Amino acid sequence: MGREGTAIGMFDSIQCNYPLPLPLEVVNVLPDLFDQEFQTKDFENLLDNYILNEEGELFHIKKEYKWKTGGESFLEGSLEVVKEETVPYNFHGVVNFYCYATVNEDSTSDKAQDVSLEYLAKFTNGKLENIELFSYEIIDATVRLLDLKAFLKKQEEKRNLWYNKYFFYTKFWKVVKWKVIIAPINLIKKVCDNLHWLVVKYL
Numbered sequence: 001m002g003r004e005g006t007a008i009g010m011f012d013s014i015q016c017n018y019p020l021p022l023p024l025e026v027v028n029v030l031p032d033l034f035d036q037e038f039q040t041k042d043f044e045n046l047l048d049n050y051i052l053n054e055e056g057e058l059f060h061i062k063k064e065y066k067w068k069t070g071g072e073s074f075l076e077g078s079l080e081v082v083k084e085e086t087v088p089y090n091f092h093g094v095v096n097f098y099c100y101a102t103v104n105e106d107s108t109s110d111k112a113q114d115v116s117l118e119y120l121a122k123f124t125n126g127k128l129e130n131i132e133l134f135s136y137e138i139i140d141a142t143v144r145l146l147d148l149k150a151f152l153k154k155q156e157e158k159r160n161l162w163y164n165k166y167f168f169y170t171k172f173w174k175v176v177k178w179k180v181i182i183a184p185i186n187l188i189k190k191v192c193d194n195l196h197w198l199v200v201k202y203l
Contacts, residue, residue, distance in 0.1 A: 010045040014038040014097050016052045020119065021133045029103055029138055030115045038119075040097040043089075050089060052121075056128030060089040090126040096134070097121065102141050110149075112141040 016038055030036075043050065049061040064083040098118040105111040115138050121131040159169055167173055 010047060011039045011041050012043040012045060012048045012050060014040055014050045014052055016097075017054050018052045018056050018128065018131070019054075020117075020131065022117075023133070023136065025138065026115060026117065026136055029113055030101060033099075033117075036099045036101055038097040038099045040095055042093070042095045042097075043091070051086065052128065058089045058091055058123060058126045058128070059086050061086050088126050091123045092125055093123060095121045095123060102145070110142055110146055112145050114139050114141040114144070 014037075016036075017034065020033055022033070040050075048063075051059040051061065053059065062085050063081050065079040066082050067077055068080040069077040096118065098116065100114070100116045103113050103115060105113075115136070117136045118134045119131060120134045122129045158164060
């Protein structure tokens, strides 16, 4: 999905409120695109959010962050938004953006379909000039979802084994694993790498 040959990595998200061209085959499966989040690699690739409004105008949701310590995350803290504003984004050029969705036949059925859509949009100073559907694909997702469900069930059974539940999957073991075992190993590796560099350079 996305541009052919583009490496997986950072991207930006687009909330598209502009009416998008859709083939009837897609409309029958995915009638409403306004709930879908599109991705693109043609902006800054900083995991930022953009809006294409009903008039075809492009906006950037700019955020400022600060580091907040505490919490239960491995990093012992998280980024917190301290300021947010929506400003015009004067992009000039062609944007490739795409989305991927899994649509269940109904809430009680395992039958589902994967839908992928890819668009090309031309902008002049942040104003949409033209947009076209570049490609789309609809494939059956039933087997994939059944396999995923079976995998998650096995993972849950594994998690509930007594030695995992009361030891290996606890917060205590995670701290021991990363700070008592892995951190010293990484330090030793770093020292060895530096020694190797010195030996190669001076001997």
